[in-house]
Amino acid sequence: MKKFLTTSLSILALGAVSTAASAEGSITAVSWGGAYTKSQVKAYHEPFTAKTGIKINSVDYSGGVAEVKAQVEAGNVSWDIVDVELSDAVRGCDEGIFEKIDHSTLPAGADGKPAQEDFLPGTLHECAVANIVWSTIYAYDDTKIGDKKPTTMADFFDTKTWAGKRGLRKGPKPNLEFALIADGIAAKDVYAELAKPEAIDRAFAKLATIKGDVVWWEAGAQPPQLLADGEVLMTTAYNGRIFNAVAAESKPFVIVWDGQVWDIDLWAIPKGAPNKDKAMEFLKFSTETEQLANQAKYIAYGPARLSSAPLVGKYEDGKIDMGPQMPTAPNNLTNAVQNDFEWWADNQDALNERFNAWLAQ
Amino acid sequence: MTDVTASGVPGAITTSDGVPLKVSLARATRRQRMQALLLVMPLLLFLLVAFVLPIGEMLFRSIYSPIGPNVLPNFSKVIHEWDGEDLPPEAVFEVFVKDMTKAKESNEIGKTIGNLATRVNYEIPGSRGLFTKSARKVKNITEGPYKEALIALDKRWENQHIWRTLQRISSNYTASFYLAATDRKYNEDNEIVRADPLYQIYLPILGKTLWLSALITFICLLIAYPVSYLLATLPLRTSNLLMIMVLLPFWTSLLVRTTAWIAMLQTEGIVNNILVFTRVISEESRIQMIYNQTGTIVAMVHILLPFMILPLYSVMKTIPPYYMRAARSLGATGTYSFIKVYFPQTIPGIAAGTLLVFILAIGYYITPALVGGSDGLLISNLIADHIKKTLNWSLGSALGAILLAIVLIFYWIYNKLVGVDNLKFG
Numbered sequence: 001m002k003k004f005l006t007t008s009l010s011i012l013a014l015g016a017v018s019t020a021a022s023a024e025g026s027i028t029a030v031s032w033g034g035a036y037t038k039s040q041v042k043a044y045h046e047p048f049t050a051k052t053g054i055k056i057n058s059v060d061y062s063g064g065v066a067e068v069k070a071q072v073e074a075g076n077v078s079w080d081i082v083d084v085e086l087s088d089a090v091r092g093c094d095e096g097i098f099e100k101i102d103h104s105t106l107p108a109g110a111d112g113k114p115a116q117e118d119f120l121p122g123t124l125h126e127c128a129v130a131n132i133v134w135s136t137i138y139a140y141d142d143t144k145i146g147d148k149k150p151t152t153m154a155d156f157f158d159t160k161t162w163a164g165k166r167g168l169r170k171g172p173k174p175n176l177e178f179a180l181i182a183d184g185i186a187a188k189d190v191y192a193e194l195a196k197p198e199a200i201d202r203a204f205a206k207l208a209t210i211k212g213d214v215v216w217w218e219a220g221a222q223p224p225q226l227l228a229d230g231e232v233l234m235t236t237a238y239n240g241r242i243f244n245a246v247a248a249e250s251k252p253f254v255i256v257w258d259g260q261v262w263d264i265d266l267w268a269i270p271k272g273a274p275n276k277d278k279a280m281e282f283l284k285f286s287t288e289t290e291q292l293a294n295q296a297k298y299i300a301y302g303p304a305r306l307s308s309a310p311l312v313g314k315y316e317d318g319k320i321d322m323g324p325q326m327p328t329a330p331n332n333l334t335n336a337v338q339n340d341f342e343w344w345a346d347n348q349d350a351l352n353e354r355f356n357a358w359l360a361q
Numbered sequence: 362m363t364d365v366t367a368s369g370v371p372g373a374i375t376t377s378d379g380v381p382l383k384v385s386l387a388r389a390t391r392r393q394r395m396q397a398l399l400l401v402m403p404l405l406l407f408l409l410v411a412f413v414l415p416i417g418e419m420l421f422r423s424i425y426s427p428i429g430p431n432v433l434p435n436f437s438k439v440i441h442e443w444d445g446e447d448l449p450p451e452a453v454f455e456v457f458v459k460d461m462t463k464a465k466e467s468n469e470i471g472k473t474i475g476n477l478a479t480r481v482n483y484e485i486p487g488s489r490g491l492f493t494k495s496a497r498k499v500k501n502i503t504e505g506p507y508k509e510a511l512i513a514l515d516k517r518w519e520n521q522h523i524w525r526t527l528q529r530i531s532s533n534y535t536a537s538f539y540l541a542a543t544d545r546k547y548n549e550d551n552e553i554v555r556a557d558p559l560y561q562i563y564l565p566i567l568g569k570t571l572w573l574s575a576l577i578t579f580i581c582l583l584i585a586y587p588v589s590y591l592l593a594t595l596p597l598r599t600s601n602l603l604m605i606m607v608l609l610p611f612w613t614s615l616l617v618r619t620t621a622w623i624a625m626l627q628t629e630g631i632v633n634n635i636l637v638f639t640r641v642i643s644e645e646s647r648i649q650m651i652y653n654q655t656g657t658i659v660a661m662v663h664i665l666l667p668f669m670i671l672p673l674y675s676v677m678k679t680i681p682p683y684y685m686r687a688a689r690s691l692g693a694t695g696t697y698s699f700i701k702v703y704f705p706q707t708i709p710g711i712a713a714g715t716l717l718v719f720i721l722a723i724g725y726y727i728t729p730a731l732v733g734g735s736d737g738l739l740i741s742n743l744i745a746d747h748i749k750k751t752l753n754w755s756l757g758s759a760l761g762a763i764l765l766a767i768v769l770i771f772y773w774i775y776n777k778l779v780g781v782d783n784l785k786f787g
Binding site: 064065066069072073091093094095096097100170214215216229230231271342345346347348349350352353354356357358359360361 | 467468469470471472473474475476478479482483486487488489490493559560561562565566569627628629652734735736738743746748749750751752753
């Protein structure tokens with residue numbers, strides 16, 4: 001009888017433990033996959049779980065607000081927090097599918113500066129909080145390029161000096177910017193120029209000069225693969241993906257920063273998220289100074305907080321200095337521009353159609 | 362002749378108890394019919410839930426767009442009274458400003474300024490910012506004259522085109538998605554015109570989809586006909602082996618087969634390597650065979666081939682070999698007896714195969730998305746784009762509805778030409 005009691009008691013106790021664990025609960029965090037999600041798991045998810053006991057299920061997606069919109073409209077939201085681009089954050093917020101976020105509740109920087117001043121200008125949005133700065137650049141394979149190395153955006157379009165295929169993202173953004181920069185417009189003046197209708201013709205005309213040599217890519221993981229396979233001689237890409245191919249797989253790729261178009265990624269919480277409060281807790285935790293600086297250890301995307309910049313150290317192998325690899329490093333910003341989400345929000349539907357029509361010609 | 366039966370019809374046959382035979386028979390078979398109905402009920406329900414309802418919803422979405430009335434309820438009622446000349450009267454402006462102020466507070470899906478801005482942006486590209494920016498400041502306009510105050514906020518409110526568009530979208534139903542899907546739009550005078558040639562995309566791609574599907578069907582037929590003939594006429598041992606070679610790829614995943622073609626055809630792939638190795642082409646002039654139209658055609662022909670071979674085979678299998686022998690013995694040449702005797706008997710198989718392949722090809726999505734590159738895209742890829750990326754579900758629905766209509770028309774023409782009763786799928 002005694003034995004029976006202890007057994008049943010221990011079973012009860014076990015049950016109590018497991019309910020306690022599930023009371024901590026879990027949230028579903030959605031991001032872009034690959035090296036990027038891995039860097040988030042290391043820098044955000046693992047310390048967060050260690051601190052709070054809340055588990056994080058990592059789900060991959062390929063961007064866009066379509067899935068969030070479908071979930072919210074169907075009233076069946078399964079995602080708690082989503083890593084989105086700025087243009088998607090703005091659009092999702094305008095259409096009411098993301099929760100509003102009160103910036104005054106965000107933790108202050110490590111130096112005590114309030115969050116509103118600590119985040120880079122333009123990286124706090126009413127529905128989303130930035131975590132990283134990323135950039136679209138172009139890269140080439142050093143072993144295949146020859147003796148003369150390309151250094152400017154114009155060189156990317158120069159298929160006479162560097163004969164070979166080019167990789168470009170299949171879509172107008174940011175190819176139109178690249179085309180104009182290559183055509184002699186300073187990066188900072190690109191959007192002022194694009195406001196003129198004839199500038200769009202000019203950009204498409206410039207793209208047409210290499211159209212026959214272009215291999216179009218869609219997912220961020222493709223460009224490093226295309227370079228490695230020798231399918232293209234140069235390709236535009238997200239800087240973090242190229243960095244990881246270099247650092248983790250020792251590929252001989254070189255990034256050209258001239259004419260880079262940089263952008264930010266943000267955390268947003270879908271309206272009706274099943275674990276909204278926990279997701280908000282995670283959002284605050286992961287965008288603290290320390291976590292953002294830590295993430296730069298695993299991928300070459302810049303932290304969105306000013307106070308994180310001095311804390312950025314070396315890559316996880318302890319050799320490569322991460323500072324100069326950031327899109328926001330002064331040397332990389334000599335001819336650079338931030339993606340203008342308002343211009344794109346106004347024009348992307350029409351330009352997508354024009355781009356597809358141009359592509360199909 | 363004066364005999365009147367229970368049903369009151371003179372001369373009708375009755376059963377022994379006076380009930381008309383027809384009624385009695387109906388009663389007896391009703392039970393059986395109910396049982397049959399119960400048996401097919403799961404399938405009927407499935408079709409209703411998984412097929413009829415979604416397609417109905419899609420057709421509905423392509424014309425139903427209540428964003429105008431949802432976001433600007435009062436404005437949508439009064440704007441109809443405007444005659445479309447000059448600008449709307451002051452009273453309309455007042456209602457508009459008040460509706461905008463209220464909508465700015467709204468956080469409900471489908472009722473926000475963002476929804477309205479997106480909707481108007483479909484009609485007038487580049488106008489999105491006018492709405493989102495003005496909405497942030499519109500609450501400061503608390504008293505008249507509203508017209509001047511709004512124009513002072515942004516000069517673009519003086520543009521008649523904006524107001525005519527707002528008037529047009531203030532109804533729950535719209536034809537503008539079908540117009541967009543056929544490369545047409547309303548111009549500033551509310552007339553329907555062709556879109557700028559630089560922006561025309563849907564009709565050319567639709568034309569290309571039809572042409573490529575026809576081409577793929579034709580190539581499939583050319584390849585499948587001799588293969589099916591061999592399958593049907595060779596001795597069992599050999600034909601079984603051949604059949605396995607047809608069926609194995611058929612059972613293999615679509616994705617595997619498509620990616621296998623990528624490995625085969627890419628510029629550093631097997632085919633190019635062999636060509637370079639055998640000095641047919643030089644290292645520099647490797648041929649681009651994938652990520653373009655050629656890639657789409659090659660991969661789709663391979664994937665759709667079994668759908669042509671199997672119906673052809675099943676028809677050819679039933680044609681007795683002695684028909685041909687009889688024709689030959691009566692003096693016909695090989696070609697003549699083939700054309701006059703064998704070929705006509707295979708027409709039901711050809712009809713079934715071509716219909717099947719063509720309809721599958723016209724809506725194909727994965728393969729062109731993977732190997733289509735820039736010029737091998739089909740209409741289904743554009744539909745997927747609108748559903749997944751641009752979120753213009755209404756335009757995606759309109760394109761889908763047009764595709765559905767085309768398939769139905771082809772089916773109808775086919776029925777007239779061949780007769781659906783003549784189809785043999787095996």
